[in-house]
Amino acid sequence: VAILVPSLAELRAKLEAGRVRVWTDEPLPGMDRFYAEDPFGNRLEFLQPLAVPDR
Structure with a gap:
């Protein structure tokens, strides 16, 4: 399962805490991402699009 989140760093900090x-x-x-497991052992992928520089 892949889930788009608005703040990957914030979610990661909460999970690690x-x-x-x-x-x-x-x-x-184009994406930043990490994985975690739910309590049942299912792998979850959390993604946040990387900022695109202005041209």
């Missing part, structure tokens, strides 16, 4: 293990994987172009 709750002692939830989070990990990263290979970079995904």
